[in-house]
Amino acid sequence: MSKTIAFFPEAAFGPALNSVGIAQAVQALGHKAVFLSDPGFVAVYEGYGFEAHPVNLSAPMPPEQMAKFWEDFINGHIPNFRKSPYDQIDNYVKDCWTAIVDTAKWAQKDLPGVLDTIKPDLICVDNVILFPAIKQYGKPWVRIISCSENEIEDPKIPPHLSGCGAKDFACHDAYRARFNEVIKPIHDDFNAFLASTGEAAYPLGQFFEASPTMNLLLYPEAVKFEREHPLDPKQFQYLEGCVRTEKPYEVPTFAEKNDKPLIYVSFGSLGAGDTELLKRIIATIGTLPYRALVNVGDYKASYEDLPGNVVIESWFPQPSVIPQVDAVIHHGGNNSFTECLYFGKPAIIMPYVWDGHDNATRVDEIGHGFKMPRYDWTDADLAAKLDACINDPAMKARLAATSAHMQSQNGPKKAAAILDGIVTAGA
Template sequence: MAQKTIAFFPEAAYGPALNSVGIAQAVEARGHKAVFLSDPGFVDVYKGYGFDAYPVNLSEPMPPEKMAKFWEDFINGHIPNFRKSPYDQVDNYVKDCWTAIVDSAKWAQKDLPGVLAQIKPDVICVDNVVLFPAIKQFGVPWVRVISCSENEIEDEDIPPHLSGCGEGDHACHRAYREHFNDVIKPIHDDFNQFLTSTNEAPYPIGQFFEASPYLNLLLYPEAVKFRRRHALDPKRFQYLEGCVRKEAAYAVPPFAANNDGPLVYVSFGSLGAGDTELLKRVIAAIGKSPYRALVNVGGYVDQYSDLPPNVIVDGWFPQPSVIPQVDAVIHHGGNNSFTECLFFGKPAIIMPYVWDGHDNATRVEETGHGFKMPRYDWTDAELLARLDACLTDAAMKAKLAATSRHMQAQNGPEKAAGLLEALL
């Protein structure tokens, strides 16, 4: 097949961005051209992996460093809300996020038509939770990538997206849906006015995006997927079993203590790293244990002094190269961390704070692949007991091994590249 151009437009967050990088790497291995439509603040991320990237303003234009600071300040300003339940976060964090997301769709509509006309893609892959009308209207097949929890695609019998409800807790499902729709209605009404202005039909309450009529790629692993009332049509919906990108090799450095102890990796994501007091608590607890720990502290390395000798911190780790070498992971429930732990068969303790971290934390425990822990209400003894269980629970080890074998046999990026090529 002659070389085609496949454009990727991920949300301006590292999870969706790096998942799309994994697919783009596989697309180029097949001889096609992968390009990125990007929030200006993420252009250099894609260029760092060797891809062309075209900026699309998703907010009022500002220098990249100011944009990065905006989202850092946004998250850090909500740290008090991380102590709240998913239900109570609807009134603050979730509402503020949806306001910003709707604004991003309006801003993108100004730039997207011209950028698409310049690139002339043959297929467009969009990983976001909101519709960009210009992509739907461009005239080539468009693909929706669902890199977060699969409950972004709603069903009456599964937990609402962002709710953290258990699969069978239907009272929780109803309460969250009703509260979400009530709080979000003014934002949703505003979004529908925008859709109408672009000649798109308005969405029912609570919906901000739709499934693609061409193809929908779910990164969620089948081992943890929900039991739906309405099965997803495999002609349009394909599970990728994660989409782990390739990173440079990582050599675990020597530790000053416990150098032969089990190795733990701790990361709350690039934005969650702002919760430094929580990370310091985790570090102090591990400092009293026989474990070793690599801890991702993001841009806050200078705030960590007098570290225990069995802990090493850094501002970034090549996670897909680190997780295969560790014995357990403590993370925030972001979908990259969630799927990478399953892909490599590593038990996880998830301390969620926002978004689908709540869903992933509930799901990792109810499917036997790890533990959900409250973000703040725990003791050192409780955390270390969970870590010990991660290393000794035979049933969990067997389940993780089976899930890992299945996911690795699927090769999500290669599967995605083949499905995209079929659209051409």
């Protein structure tokens, strides 16, 4: 019997497109997948053929302004990208959590009515904050963790956003202490909001909880952390990535070096605003024996006099591109992170914010690529790391094993089967 499954990802392409991948698999099982969406992302879901219902997460504004909100937010913080994760707590991280708490307050105005209209049998939420209306709706809800698995905390693993090494416990303690100190006024405000909705207060530093029904983590086996308290498989399932289906991509003919290895460079839709960094990477690659496809987002007009071995576009169907390349340079967003692992491609991660720091540290720790500073590097550094990505046999072997395991699991199909089990259990 067909059921209605609602997806509510946060307003960023990583979570949004992960949910698209799961929703595609859910529909293949005969259920109806619908999206609850920030107004600026409605068109994204509709572009994949899904029904999408707007939920205001901020003061209403024209759609084009809404779509640019986070882009402008990120661009305003570009100077802070040079700082360590610890030193970003006082600026980027604090501003982010302030904005995220505001989204929860705004969502509470619209969500009850939208849920009454859709009448979902199951709600899947991919966010870092609780929306009380979802918990209180009376139907099962599932949490999707599309960012690093350390969103589900454990005393033995690095705190979320810290970029600390797995065993660097002094780093863990310092980051947690500073985060809690800076975040306390924002957290107090959030707890007051929770009280106004009849929800209990969260402990300091916590803005969400695990679903009592099921929690789906995108992190694959190869990068999982060793926890002090292992996650119960009855409540937590690893999806081994969740790669969506995209239209095919044909690699273009380059003006130069058509027989050389192919690199893909992308800092995501938001990171594309860091045009000076992308221009520097393009210039360096122009001198190296490679070809490169570079995602420049909405800033294509900013680029002139490109080297003959570089092609830029405002957007690429990334899951169709990565299988065809030899290495990837990216920002550590979880889509890029898991897609590279899924297709067995080495990555150089230049993180700037959020879980990019965690993923960059992790890819280096497990020997599946390199963490590289975003600005403090030389042409020789980049050339050496690209050479290792393409020619290191041990790294290739590790990536091949990880890829084979992830592809055997089929994350979207696994997620859809789990969701199907939940909605049909009470049918």
